[in-house]
Amino acid sequence: MKLKEYLSGLFANLSKNLEYLNNTPILFNVPNQANFGDLSTNIALSVAKGLKRNPREVAQEIVDNISLDRNIIDKIEIAGPGFINFFFNPEYLAQIIKIIHAQENEYGKSKKYIGVRANVEFISANPTGPLTVGHGRNAVVGDTVANLLEAVGYDVDREYYFNNAGRQMRVLGDSVRLRYLQLMGDNLEFPEDYYQGEYIKEIAQKLYSEFGDSLKDEGPEGLFKETAEKEIFNDIIKTMENIGIKMKIFYNENSLYQEDRINQLLRLFKEKNLSYENEGALWLKLSELGNEQDKVIVKSSGEPTYRLPDIAYHITKFERGYDLIVDLFGSDHNATYPDVLAGLKSLGYDSEKIKVLIHQFVTILQNGEIVKMSTRKANYITLDELSDEVGKDVVRYFFNMRSINSHLNFDLDVAKKQSDENPVFYLQYAHARISSILKMTSEQGLKSDINQVGLLRKTEEQNLIKKIIEYPEEVLYSAEHFETHRIPVFLEELASLFHKFYTECRIIGSEKNLAEARIALVEAVQIVIKNGLNILGVSAPNRM
RNA sequence: GCGCCAAUAGCUCAAUGGAUAGAGCAACAGCCUUCUAAGCUGUAGGUUAGUGGUUCGAGUCCACUUUGGCGUACCA
Numbered sequence: 224m225k226l227k228e229y230l231s232g233l234f235a236n237l238s239k240n241l242e243y244l245n246n247t248p249i250l251f252n253v254p255n256q257a258n259f260g261d262l263s264t265n266i267a268l269s270v271a272k273g274l275k276r277n278p279r280e281v282a283q284e285i286v287d288n289i290s291l292d293r294n295i296i297d298k299i300e301i302a303g304p305g306f307i308n309f310f311f312n313p314e315y316l317a318q319i320i321k322i323i324h325a326q327e328n329e330y331g332k333s334k335k336y337i338g339v340r341a342n343v344e345f346i347s348a349n350p351t352g353p354l355t356v357g358h359g360r361n362a363v364v365g366d367t368v369a370n371l372l373e374a375v376g377y378d379v380d381r382e383y384y385f386n387n388a389g390r391q392m393r394v395l396g397d398s399v400r401l402r403y404l405q406l407m408g409d410n411l412e413f414p415e416d417y418y419q420g421e422y423i424k425e426i427a428q429k430l431y432s433e434f435g436d437s438l439k440d441e442g443p444e445g446l447f448k449e450t451a452e453k454e455i456f457n458d459i460i461k462t463m464e465n466i467g468i469k470m471k472i473f474y475n476e477n478s479l480y481q482e483d484r485i486n487q488l489l490r491l492f493k494e495k496n497l498s499y500e501n502e503g504a505l506w507l508k509l510s511e512l513g514n515e516q517d518k519v520i521v522k523s524s525g526e527p528t529y530r531l532p533d534i535a536y537h538i539t540k541f542e543r544g545y546d547l548i549v550d551l552f553g554s555d556h557n558a559t560y561p562d563v564l565a566g567l568k569s570l571g572y573d574s575e576k577i578k579v580l581i582h583q584f585v586t587i588l589q590n591g592e593i594v595k596m597s598t599r600k601a602n603y604i605t606l607d608e609l610s611d612e613v614g615k616d617v618v619r620y621f622f623n624m625r626s627i628n629s630h631l632n633f634d635l636d637v638a639k640k641q642s643d644e645n646p647v648f649y650l651q652y653a654h655a656r657i658s659s660i661l662k663m664t665s666e667q668g669l670k671s672d673i674n675q676v677g678l679l680r681k682t683e684e685q686n687l688i689k690k691i692i693e694y695p696e697e698v699l700y701s702a703e704h705f706e707t708h709r710i711p712v713f714l715e716e717l718a719s720l721f722h723k724f725y726t727e728c729r730i731i732g733s734e735k736n737l738a739e740a741r742i743a744l745v746e747a748v749q750i751v752i753k754n755g756l757n758i759l760g761v762s763a764p765n766r767m
Numbered sequence: 768g769c770g771c772c773a774a775u776a777g778c779u780c781a782a783u784g785g786a787u788a789g790a791g792c793a794a795c796a797g798c799c800u801u802c803u804a805a806g807c808u809g810u811a812g813g814u815u816a817g818u819g820g821u822u823c824g825a826g827u828c829c830a831c832u833u834u835g836g837c838g839u840a841c842c843a
Contacts, residue, residue, distance in 0.1 A: 252783070265785060268823065278823070303786050304823065349843080386843075504841050515770080515839095522841040529843050554837045557771050583772060584837065625780070628772060630836060632779065637792090645805090646791060652805050663802045700783075712781060715790070726798095726807045767805065 224319045224692050226262055227251045229295065230309060234266075237288050243270050244285075251309075253693065257682075260300065260308030261316075261689060267305040278305030313685055317676040319692045323747040324673055331698045331754045337376035341547040342540055343369040346463070346470075347384040350455040351395050352420055352598040354462045354606040360585050360631060362606070363622035363760075364707055365551045366468045368580070370758045371702040371710075377547065381469070384536060386476040387452050394418065396448025400441065402427035407436055419601035426454050462607050466615045467760045474539075476532050484535045485527060492520070497569050512565045529559065534566040541572050548577045549705070557581050580705055582627035588634040604635070613638045616761045620647035623759050624711040646715055650752060651764050653718040656725060657749040658765035664730055664742055671746050672739035679740055683724040687744060690717050691751045698758070707759070714755045721748050 230251050238244040247269055251262045267282035274281065282301045289299065297310045323330045345365025348358055369379045386392070398418040404411060406427055413419075430438060430450055441447060463470065479485055489505070492498040497508050503523030507530065510517050520531045540548050550560065564574045587594040587604060596603045610618045617638060624646070625631050638645070679688065694713070701709040730741045753763040 250783085252785085254786075255782085255789085256786075259786070263785085265824090268785080272823065306786070389843080391843075502841085506841095519841045524841075526841085528841065533843095554772065556838085556843085558838050559843080561770095581771075581837095586836085629780075630773065634779085637779090648805050649791080652803080656803055656806080658803095660802050667802085704783090708781085712790085715781095719790080722806055723808095725802085729802070731802050767803075 224316075224322055226311065226692065227696075230262060230264070233289055237285065240288055241285065243274055243281075246270075246273075253689075254306075254308065257686075259302060259306065260310045262309045262311075264307050264309075265305075267301075267307060271305065281305065282307050313680050313688075314677040316685070316688050316692065317679050319688060320676045320679075320743050320747045321673045323691065323750050324671075324743065327750055328754060328757075330750060331374065331695045333375040333695060333699050333702075335375050335699065336372070339377050339546045340544060341369075341372050341377040341379045341549065342382055342543070342545040343372065343379060343549040343551070344382045344384055345369075345551040346459075346468075348459070349386050349391060350452045350459065351391055352418065352455060352601075352603075353422060353458055355596055355598065355603040356587055356606055356609050356633065357585060357596045357603065359466075359606050359609065359618060360582055360622045360627075361551055361553060362463065362466065362468055363619050364580075364582060364627060366466075367619070367623050367707040367710075367759055368549060368551065368705055370760065371698065371705075371707065372547070372549075374698050374758055375702040380471045380545075382472040382474055383470045384474045384476065386532075388477050392448055392452070393443060395423075395451050396445075397443035398423050399427050399430070399447040399451045400443045403430055403438060403447070406431045407439060416599065418599055420598070421601070422455070422458070423451070426451050429454070462605070462610075465607060465610050466618055474536065476536065479532050479535045479539075484539070485531060488531060488535045488538070489521070491570060495569070507562075507566060508569075509562060509565050512569050514561055514565050518562050530562050530566065533559075533563045534570075537563060537567055537577065538570070538572065541567075541576075546576060549580060550577065551580045551582065554581050554583050578705065580627060583630045585622075585631045585633050588632060589636065609635075609638075616647055616651070617645060619760045620645075620711060623707045626706065626708050646711070647761060648767070650711075650714050650718045650756065651762075652767055653721045654749060654752045654756070654763045655765055655767040657721070657745045657752075660725075660730060660745055661742065661749075664738070667731055669730070669735070669738050669742060671742040672736070673743045675736045675740035676743055677740075678737050679744055681728060683720070683727045684741070684744060687717075687720050687724050687748055690720050691747055694751050694755070710755055710758055714752060717748065717751060717755075721745070721752075 231249065234244060234249050244266070247266065249264055249266045251264050254260060254263045267278045267285060271278035271281045279301055282305045286299050286301060286307060291299070293312065295312055295315050297312050300308045300310070302308050343365055346354070346358060346362050348354060354362065366381065369381050372379050395418055401411060401413055401417065402424050405413070430446070438446060489498070492507065498505055498520065499508065500506070504519045505521035506517045507520045508517055518530060519528050521527050537548070552560065560579045564577060564579070567577070568574045587596065589604075594602070594604065606618070621633065621638060622631070679685065697709060697713045701707065728741060730738045733741065756763045
């Protein structure tokens with residue numbers, strides 16, 4: 224049910240008579256007070272100044288030109304400085320219930336971006352240790368953004384980019400090797416800057432059980448590193464499964480070298496005269512492209528910096544035919560992506576297709592103190608520990624409920640409480656309550672009757688109806704703005720309206736037609752809650 | 768120094784340039800012989816960090832200031 228489109232249609236007809244309506248986009252929004260109507264426009268206010276007329280007078284002229292269909296709109300009012308407020312016919316609004324019943328799981332989805340291909344890259348943690356609570360926000364938001372894009376029609380690939388070469392991984396392999404030698408009885412010192420985690424010892428133990436002493440002359444980069452990578456990756460994949468994430472693509476940075484893409488890219492930069500040598504290093508001319516300063520792409524040691532493979536990697540995303548490329552990083556990366564975008568742009572790629580999302584950090588509070596996370600120092604709480612403790616639903620809800628631009632405080636003690644302090648239960652409770660209602664009413668011989676929904680005239684009923692009408696637009700807006708937190712906000716408002724309805728409007732005991740109309744309404748509400756929770760990756764229980 | 772993000776009720780946070788800034792938690796007072804009280808109702812709580820500006824209209828946009836987080840590598 225597209226109320227705004229309906230009004231836009233009305234106004235499009237008006238613009239023949241009232242020329243000033245042609246120049247300004249006409250926006251409708253839901254006023255924050257019921258007595259200002261269901262939808263409102265400020266068009267008279269925005270147009271009045273240019274016309275040098277009184278906005279209320281302009282509003283009156285607009286309203287006088289509208290021909291009303293009373294089956295759809297009850298009344299139009301001019302209010303305040305010149306707002307035009309539309310009050311829809313309650314019976315007409317109640318028709319949304321029929322639509323929701325017909326569409327069920329599809330309600331809220333959109334075909335707007337059908338056939339458009341998107342790649343969402345997230346997590347992208349190198350396999351040097353388990354995913355921590357610190358990775359949780361990236362993981363959950365990335366997956367939810369992908370869900371949102373799918374809901375509006377995109378064909379989405381979830382992608383995990385990783386690097387299993389380089390110094391970090393060498394140190395990882397050597398950490399396992401030293402732990403292995405310790406198991407053999409060598410009394411050697413374990414360096415402070417090596418990976419301290421217990422999982423390193425477990426991997427060493429595994430190798431020791433399988434191979435005994437036979438690996439004592441093995442170097443760090445062979446079996447030690449490979450085993451570590453394999454074990455850690457298995458662990459990461461399991462962790463992702465635990466919170467409902469399934470990657471489609473794991474992209475290994477190393478394949479960029481194997482496919483000679485790095486050298487090709489270097490040649491391309493040289494051909495286009497975008498690079499130059501200085502002090503033994505190769506620099507990219509980013510200052511000419513509007514960035515602050517030139518940056519090194521190949522160190523004097525001959526090794527590339529991260530920029531070069533990152534640019535090559537994004538070129539593959541273009542070559543793989545994506546129309547939308549989403550990268551989700553923590554705020555510690557916020558200085559890196561402009562170089563990459565500028566590099567791509569200089570080669571003629573449309574960097575507008577790349578949407579970089581930066582989320583702010585998560586502060587973990589335990590016993591009232593900030594926990595500083597470090598994989599290297601093994602000072603962390605794993606994402607598994609968290610989801611074991613509080614469950615997938617709480618984890619996913621918690622990380623999704625805040626704007627990514629805001630710093631997130633994650634108080635472990637509160638999350639573990641599983642009390643009513645946690646809003647996810649509020650939503651799930653509403654869903655479970657509806658299941659319970661449907662069970663009880665069915666036992667009473669009452670059925671859902673969508674043909675009686677015109678009887679739903681009470682404030683609580685109408686408020687619910689108006690809210691579920693907004694849902695598809697909310698999904699579309701959230702997807703287009705990559706704002707996952709809007710869904711929890713919407714659902715909490717919906718659940719609140721439902722709980723109010725529940726308190727005020729009984730079903731069993733009401734007149735039969737009304738009771739059956741109310742059943743149709745709560746079924747529709749349940750569908751919307753479920754669809755919303757589905758986007759978040761949170762389960763919708765029938766019983767709590 | 769420079770860049771990005773933030774600052775809103777005691778706490779954690781919402782708010783698409785609109786009308787009287789909203790939720791949850793915490794506090795206080797009520798509501799279960801009736802579809803799940805993980806719920807509902809009410810009370811209290813605000814100079815939207817500050818100062819200017821743009822606008823018919825600013826929590827929202829702009830400038831400056833203050834405070835905090837993250838960066839500012841020939842680390843990723």
